[in-house]
Amino acid sequence: MTRTVEIAPTFEDWQAAARTLLHDGVPPAEVRWRETARAEQPSLLTEPSAPPPRGGARVPRQFLDLARNAAAAADPARWQILYEVLWRLVHEDHELLEAEGDPTMRRLKSLAKREGEGAAQFVPPGAGLAELRAAAARCTGCELYRHATQTVFGRGPADARIVFVGEQPGDQEDRKGAPFVGPAGDVFDRAMTEVGLDRTRVYVTNAVKHFKFVEKGKRRIHQTPGMSELTACRPWLEAELALIKPGVLVCLGATAAHAVFGADFRLMKDRGRFAPTRWADKTIATLHPSAVLRGEDETQQARLYGILLEDLRLIAGV
Numbered sequence: 001m002t003r004t005v006e007i008a009p010t011f012e013d014w015q016a017a018a019r020t021l022l023h024d025g026v027p028p029a030e031v032r033w034r035e036t037a038r039a040e041q042p043s044l045l046t047e048p049s050a051p052p053p054r055g056g057a058r059v060p061r062q063f064l065d066l067a068r069n070a071a072a073a074a075d076p077a078r079w080q081i082l083y084e085v086l087w088r089l090v091h092e093d094h095e096l097l098e099a100e101g102d103p104t105m106r107r108l109k110s111l112a113k114r115e116g117e118g119a120a121q122f123v124p125p126g127a128g129l130a131e132l133r134a135a136a137a138r139c140t141g142c143e144l145y146r147h148a149t150q151t152v153f154g155r156g157p158a159d160a161r162i163v164f165v166g167e168q169p170g171d172q173e174d175r176k177g178a179p180f181v182g183p184a185g186d187v188f189d190r191a192m193t194e195v196g197l198d199r200t201r202v203y204v205t206n207a208v209k210h211f212k213f214v215e216k217g218k219r220r221i222h223q224t225p226g227m228s229e230l231t232a233c234r235p236w237l238e239a240e241l242a243l244i245k246p247g248v249l250v251c252l253g254a255t256a257a258h259a260v261f262g263a264d265f266r267l268m269k270d271r272g273r274f275a276p277t278r279w280a281d282k283t284i285a286t287l288h289p290s291a292v293l294r295g296e297d298e299t300q301q302a303r304l305y306g307i308l309l310e311d312l313r314l315i316a317g318v
Protein backbone atom coordinates (compact mmCIF):
# COMPACT_ATOMS: atom_id res chain seq x y z
CA MET A 1 0.00 0.00 0.00
CA THR A 2 1.38 3.41 -0.93
CA ARG A 3 1.55 5.99 1.83
CA THR A 4 1.26 9.64 0.80
CA VAL A 5 3.34 11.88 3.02
CA GLU A 6 2.66 15.59 3.02
CA ILE A 7 5.44 17.85 4.23
CA ALA A 8 6.37 21.49 4.11
CA PRO A 9 9.43 21.61 1.84
CA THR A 10 12.05 21.87 4.55
CA PHE A 11 14.76 19.55 5.78
CA GLU A 12 13.22 19.52 9.26
CA ASP A 13 9.81 18.39 8.02
CA TRP A 14 11.30 15.73 5.79
CA GLN A 15 13.44 14.50 8.69
CA ALA A 16 10.45 14.23 11.04
CA ALA A 17 8.42 12.33 8.45
CA ALA A 18 11.36 10.09 7.50
CA ARG A 19 11.90 9.16 11.16
CA THR A 20 8.30 8.03 11.46
CA LEU A 21 8.44 6.08 8.21
CA LEU A 22 11.66 4.34 9.26
CA HIS A 23 10.18 3.57 12.64
CA ASP A 24 7.11 2.05 10.94
CA GLY A 25 9.31 0.06 8.53
CA VAL A 26 7.84 1.64 5.38
CA PRO A 27 10.17 1.05 2.39
CA PRO A 28 10.80 3.88 -0.12
CA ALA A 29 8.82 2.17 -2.86
CA GLU A 30 5.69 2.52 -0.72
CA VAL A 31 6.06 6.25 -0.09
CA ARG A 32 4.81 9.12 -2.20
CA TRP A 33 6.02 12.55 -1.09
CA ARG A 34 3.88 15.62 -1.56
CA GLU A 35 4.95 19.17 -0.77
CA THR A 36 2.50 21.53 0.91
CA ALA A 37 2.79 25.19 1.79
CA ARG A 38 3.70 25.53 5.46
CA ALA A 39 0.35 27.13 6.37
CA GLU A 40 -1.71 24.30 4.94
CA GLN A 41 0.49 21.56 6.29
CA PRO A 42 -1.84 18.78 7.39
CA SER A 43 0.83 16.12 7.62
CA LEU A 44 -0.38 12.89 9.13
CA LEU A 45 3.19 12.30 10.18
CA THR A 46 3.89 15.48 12.06
CA GLU A 47 0.60 16.21 13.79
CA PRO A 48 1.06 17.21 17.44
CA SER A 49 -0.69 14.13 18.79
CA ALA A 50 1.77 11.86 17.01
CA PRO A 51 5.25 13.36 17.37
CA PRO A 52 7.94 11.66 15.32
CA PRO A 53 9.91 9.08 17.26
CA ARG A 54 13.26 10.39 18.34
CA GLY A 55 16.51 8.48 18.36
CA GLY A 56 16.26 5.20 16.46
CA ALA A 57 18.60 4.55 13.55
CA ARG A 58 21.87 6.42 13.54
CA VAL A 59 23.24 7.74 10.27
CA PRO A 60 26.58 9.39 9.51
CA ARG A 61 26.76 13.16 9.98
CA GLN A 62 27.91 13.38 6.35
CA PHE A 63 24.47 12.14 5.31
CA LEU A 64 22.73 14.83 7.36
CA ASP A 65 24.92 17.51 5.76
CA LEU A 66 24.17 16.16 2.30
CA ALA A 67 20.47 15.92 3.13
CA ARG A 68 20.30 19.51 4.40
CA ASN A 69 21.86 20.86 1.20
CA ALA A 70 19.78 18.63 -1.05
CA ALA A 71 16.60 19.70 0.78
CA ALA A 72 17.26 23.27 -0.35
CA ALA A 73 17.25 22.29 -4.05
CA ALA A 74 14.14 22.81 -6.20
CA ASP A 75 13.86 19.28 -7.58
CA PRO A 76 10.59 17.77 -6.24
CA ALA A 77 12.17 14.28 -6.41
CA ARG A 78 14.67 15.16 -3.67
CA TRP A 79 12.49 13.88 -0.79
CA GLN A 80 12.17 10.47 -2.40
CA ILE A 81 15.91 10.31 -3.15
CA LEU A 82 16.75 11.31 0.42
CA TYR A 83 14.47 8.69 1.87
CA GLU A 84 15.79 6.00 -0.44
CA VAL A 85 19.38 6.74 0.59
CA LEU A 86 18.39 6.87 4.26
CA TRP A 87 16.55 3.54 4.01
CA ARG A 88 19.47 1.84 2.28
CA LEU A 89 21.99 3.30 4.75
CA VAL A 90 20.02 1.87 7.63
CA HIS A 91 18.85 -1.44 6.16
CA GLU A 92 21.18 -2.42 3.37
CA ASP A 93 24.55 -0.73 3.11
CA HIS A 94 26.22 1.31 5.85
CA GLU A 95 28.97 2.27 3.38
CA LEU A 96 26.53 3.58 0.78
CA LEU A 97 27.86 7.16 1.02
CA GLU A 98 31.20 5.92 -0.33
CA ALA A 99 29.63 4.13 -3.31
CA GLU A 100 30.88 6.38 -6.13
CA GLY A 101 29.11 4.48 -8.89
CA ASP A 102 25.68 4.25 -7.22
CA PRO A 103 23.23 6.26 -9.36
CA THR A 104 21.04 7.37 -6.42
CA MET A 105 24.09 8.53 -4.47
CA ARG A 106 25.33 10.42 -7.54
CA ARG A 107 21.96 12.09 -7.82
CA LEU A 108 21.91 13.02 -4.13
CA LYS A 109 25.42 14.48 -4.31
CA SER A 110 24.57 16.56 -7.35
CA LEU A 111 21.48 17.90 -5.58
CA ALA A 112 23.52 18.73 -2.51
CA LYS A 113 26.58 20.24 -4.22
CA ARG A 114 24.88 23.50 -4.80
CA GLU A 115 25.88 26.13 -2.35
CA GLY A 116 27.46 29.13 -3.97
CA GLU A 117 26.51 28.11 -7.49
CA GLY A 118 23.87 30.76 -8.01
CA ALA A 119 20.12 30.88 -7.60
CA ALA A 120 19.12 29.35 -10.96
CA GLN A 121 19.03 25.83 -9.59
CA PHE A 122 16.51 26.87 -6.92
CA VAL A 123 14.05 28.61 -9.24
CA PRO A 124 11.13 26.24 -9.89
CA PRO A 125 10.17 26.31 -13.56
CA GLY A 126 6.72 27.70 -14.36
CA ALA A 127 6.16 28.84 -10.77
CA GLY A 128 3.89 31.65 -9.63
CA LEU A 129 4.99 34.39 -7.25
CA ALA A 130 3.99 32.49 -4.10
CA GLU A 131 5.95 29.42 -5.17
CA LEU A 132 8.94 31.57 -6.13
CA ARG A 133 8.86 33.23 -2.73
CA ALA A 134 8.75 29.86 -0.97
CA ALA A 135 11.61 28.52 -3.09
CA ALA A 136 13.73 31.65 -2.55
CA ALA A 137 13.41 31.09 1.20
CA ARG A 138 15.56 27.97 0.71
CA CYS A 139 18.13 29.55 -1.61
CA THR A 140 21.80 28.95 -0.83
CA GLY A 141 22.99 30.18 -4.21
CA CYS A 142 25.64 32.42 -2.65
CA GLU A 143 27.04 32.76 0.82
CA LEU A 144 24.85 35.69 1.87
CA TYR A 145 22.15 33.39 3.24
CA ARG A 146 24.54 32.22 5.95
CA HIS A 147 24.46 35.36 8.07
CA ALA A 148 21.21 37.04 7.11
CA THR A 149 18.01 36.31 9.03
CA GLN A 150 15.93 35.36 6.01
CA THR A 151 15.38 35.80 2.30
CA VAL A 152 13.55 39.02 1.56
CA PHE A 153 11.55 38.40 -1.58
CA GLY A 154 9.59 40.99 -3.55
CA ARG A 155 6.14 42.17 -2.43
CA GLY A 156 3.19 43.35 -4.41
CA PRO A 157 0.52 42.16 -6.84
CA ALA A 158 1.47 39.86 -9.71
CA ASP A 159 -0.36 42.20 -12.12
CA ALA A 160 1.50 45.32 -10.97
CA ARG A 161 2.11 47.77 -13.81
CA ILE A 162 5.16 49.25 -12.10
CA VAL A 163 8.03 47.29 -10.56
CA PHE A 164 10.63 48.96 -8.34
CA VAL A 165 13.99 47.24 -7.88
CA GLY A 166 16.29 48.28 -5.06
CA GLU A 167 19.69 46.96 -4.09
CA GLN A 168 19.27 44.56 -1.17
CA PRO A 169 17.32 44.37 2.09
CA GLY A 170 18.60 46.50 4.95
CA ASP A 171 18.73 45.72 8.64
CA GLN A 172 14.99 46.22 9.28
CA GLU A 173 13.97 44.43 6.10
CA ASP A 174 16.15 41.49 7.06
CA ARG A 175 14.45 41.25 10.45
CA LYS A 176 10.92 41.75 9.13
CA GLY A 177 11.25 39.77 5.91
CA ALA A 178 9.77 42.48 3.69
CA PRO A 179 11.41 44.96 1.30
CA PHE A 180 11.49 48.71 1.97
CA VAL A 181 10.12 48.68 5.49
CA GLY A 182 13.05 50.36 7.29
CA PRO A 183 14.07 54.03 7.29
CA ALA A 184 14.63 54.03 3.51
CA GLY A 185 11.18 52.48 3.15
CA ASP A 186 9.73 55.43 5.06
CA VAL A 187 11.35 57.85 2.61
CA PHE A 188 10.05 55.74 -0.27
CA ASP A 189 6.51 55.71 1.13
CA ARG A 190 6.52 59.46 1.71
CA ALA A 191 7.75 60.18 -1.83
CA MET A 192 5.27 57.73 -3.36
CA THR A 193 2.39 59.38 -1.51
CA GLU A 194 3.54 62.85 -2.55
CA VAL A 195 3.47 61.97 -6.24
CA GLY A 196 0.20 60.02 -5.97
CA LEU A 197 1.56 56.50 -6.46
CA ASP A 198 -0.17 53.78 -4.46
CA ARG A 199 2.43 51.46 -2.94
CA THR A 200 -0.09 48.63 -2.65
CA ARG A 201 -0.51 48.63 -6.44
CA VAL A 202 3.20 48.37 -7.31
CA TYR A 203 5.67 45.50 -6.90
CA VAL A 204 8.80 46.20 -4.87
CA THR A 205 11.84 43.98 -4.83
CA ASN A 206 15.64 43.97 -4.65
CA ALA A 207 18.42 42.86 -6.97
CA VAL A 208 19.87 40.77 -4.10
CA LYS A 209 17.52 39.02 -1.71
CA HIS A 210 19.70 38.61 1.37
CA PHE A 211 21.14 41.34 3.61
CA LYS A 212 24.90 41.76 3.28
CA PHE A 213 26.52 43.38 6.28
CA VAL A 214 29.46 43.48 8.65
CA GLU A 215 29.00 43.54 12.40
CA LYS A 216 30.43 46.47 14.36
CA GLY A 217 29.63 45.93 18.00
CA LYS A 218 25.87 45.52 18.13
CA ARG A 219 25.32 47.22 14.80
CA ARG A 220 25.06 45.53 11.42
CA ILE A 221 26.56 47.79 8.79
CA HIS A 222 25.29 47.51 5.22
CA GLN A 223 27.78 46.28 2.61
CA THR A 224 27.22 46.84 -1.08
CA PRO A 225 26.72 43.49 -2.81
CA GLY A 226 29.46 42.55 -5.26
CA MET A 227 29.11 41.45 -8.87
CA SER A 228 29.30 37.79 -7.86
CA GLU A 229 26.32 38.17 -5.50
CA LEU A 230 24.35 40.18 -8.05
CA THR A 231 24.98 37.51 -10.66
CA ALA A 232 24.15 34.68 -8.26
CA CYS A 233 20.86 36.27 -7.25
CA ARG A 234 19.80 37.49 -10.67
CA PRO A 235 17.62 34.46 -11.54
CA TRP A 236 15.14 35.52 -8.83
CA LEU A 237 14.79 38.99 -10.29
CA GLU A 238 14.55 37.56 -13.80
CA ALA A 239 11.79 35.20 -12.64
CA GLU A 240 9.87 38.00 -10.93
CA LEU A 241 10.07 40.26 -13.98
CA ALA A 242 9.19 37.45 -16.40
CA LEU A 243 6.03 36.75 -14.41
CA ILE A 244 4.92 40.33 -13.81
CA LYS A 245 5.91 41.77 -17.20
CA PRO A 246 5.77 45.34 -15.95
CA GLY A 247 5.01 48.29 -18.19
CA VAL A 248 7.42 50.40 -16.15
CA LEU A 249 10.56 49.17 -14.41
CA VAL A 250 12.22 51.50 -11.93
CA CYS A 251 15.76 50.95 -10.66
CA LEU A 252 16.33 52.51 -7.26
CA GLY A 253 20.01 53.33 -6.91
CA ALA A 254 23.20 52.50 -8.74
CA THR A 255 23.36 48.80 -7.91
CA ALA A 256 19.91 48.09 -9.35
CA ALA A 257 20.64 50.34 -12.34
CA HIS A 258 23.86 48.45 -13.06
CA ALA A 259 21.99 45.14 -12.78
CA VAL A 260 19.42 46.30 -15.34
CA PHE A 261 21.22 48.76 -17.64
CA GLY A 262 24.76 47.41 -17.32
CA ALA A 263 27.96 48.48 -15.60
CA ASP A 264 28.40 51.63 -17.73
CA PHE A 265 25.28 53.27 -16.34
CA ARG A 266 26.06 56.46 -14.41
CA LEU A 267 23.21 57.11 -12.02
CA MET A 268 23.47 60.88 -11.55
CA LYS A 269 24.04 61.46 -15.25
CA ASP A 270 21.64 58.93 -16.75
CA ARG A 271 18.80 58.86 -14.19
CA GLY A 272 15.32 60.22 -14.87
CA ARG A 273 15.06 59.07 -18.49
CA PHE A 274 12.96 56.22 -19.84
CA ALA A 275 14.62 53.66 -22.07
CA PRO A 276 13.36 50.30 -23.33
CA THR A 277 14.92 47.14 -21.93
CA ARG A 278 14.01 43.52 -22.42
CA TRP A 279 11.99 43.63 -19.19
CA ALA A 280 9.91 46.74 -19.76
CA ASP A 281 9.28 49.26 -22.55
CA LYS A 282 9.80 52.01 -20.04
CA THR A 283 12.78 51.40 -17.77
CA ILE A 284 14.19 54.20 -15.69
CA ALA A 285 16.59 54.71 -12.80
CA THR A 286 16.47 57.11 -9.91
CA LEU A 287 18.06 57.52 -6.48
CA HIS A 288 17.70 54.86 -3.87
CA PRO A 289 15.70 56.34 -0.97
CA SER A 290 18.60 55.52 1.37
CA ALA A 291 20.73 58.01 -0.61
CA VAL A 292 18.45 60.74 0.71
CA LEU A 293 19.17 59.63 4.26
CA ARG A 294 22.90 59.65 3.58
CA GLY A 295 22.86 63.33 2.61
CA GLU A 296 25.37 65.23 4.74
CA ASP A 297 22.95 67.80 6.10
CA GLU A 298 19.33 68.83 5.81
CA THR A 299 19.99 70.95 2.74
CA GLN A 300 21.60 68.11 0.85
CA GLN A 301 18.96 65.67 2.00
CA ALA A 302 16.24 68.00 0.73
CA ARG A 303 18.04 68.33 -2.61
CA LEU A 304 18.34 64.55 -2.99
CA TYR A 305 14.72 64.05 -1.96
CA GLY A 306 13.73 66.59 -4.62
CA ILE A 307 15.55 64.55 -7.27
CA LEU A 308 13.76 61.39 -6.15
CA LEU A 309 10.41 63.21 -6.27
CA GLU A 310 11.13 64.63 -9.72
CA ASP A 311 11.79 61.16 -11.13
CA LEU A 312 8.83 59.56 -9.34
CA ARG A 313 6.57 62.27 -10.78
CA LEU A 314 7.69 61.24 -14.26
CA ILE A 315 6.84 57.65 -13.41
CA ALA A 316 3.46 58.58 -11.92
CA GLY A 317 2.65 60.47 -15.12
CA VAL A 318 3.10 57.48 -17.44
Ligand code: SF4
Nearest residue numbers: 139141142145210233
Ligand atom coordinates in the same frame (compact mmCIF):
# COMPACT_ATOMS: atom_id res chain seq x y z
S1 SF4 B 1 21.48 36.51 -2.01
FE1 SF4 B 1 20.25 35.58 -3.61
S2 SF4 B 1 21.56 33.97 -4.52
FE2 SF4 B 1 22.45 34.56 -2.55
S3 SF4 B 1 21.57 33.07 -1.13
FE3 SF4 B 1 20.28 34.89 -1.07
S4 SF4 B 1 18.63 34.51 -2.51
FE4 SF4 B 1 20.26 33.02 -2.95
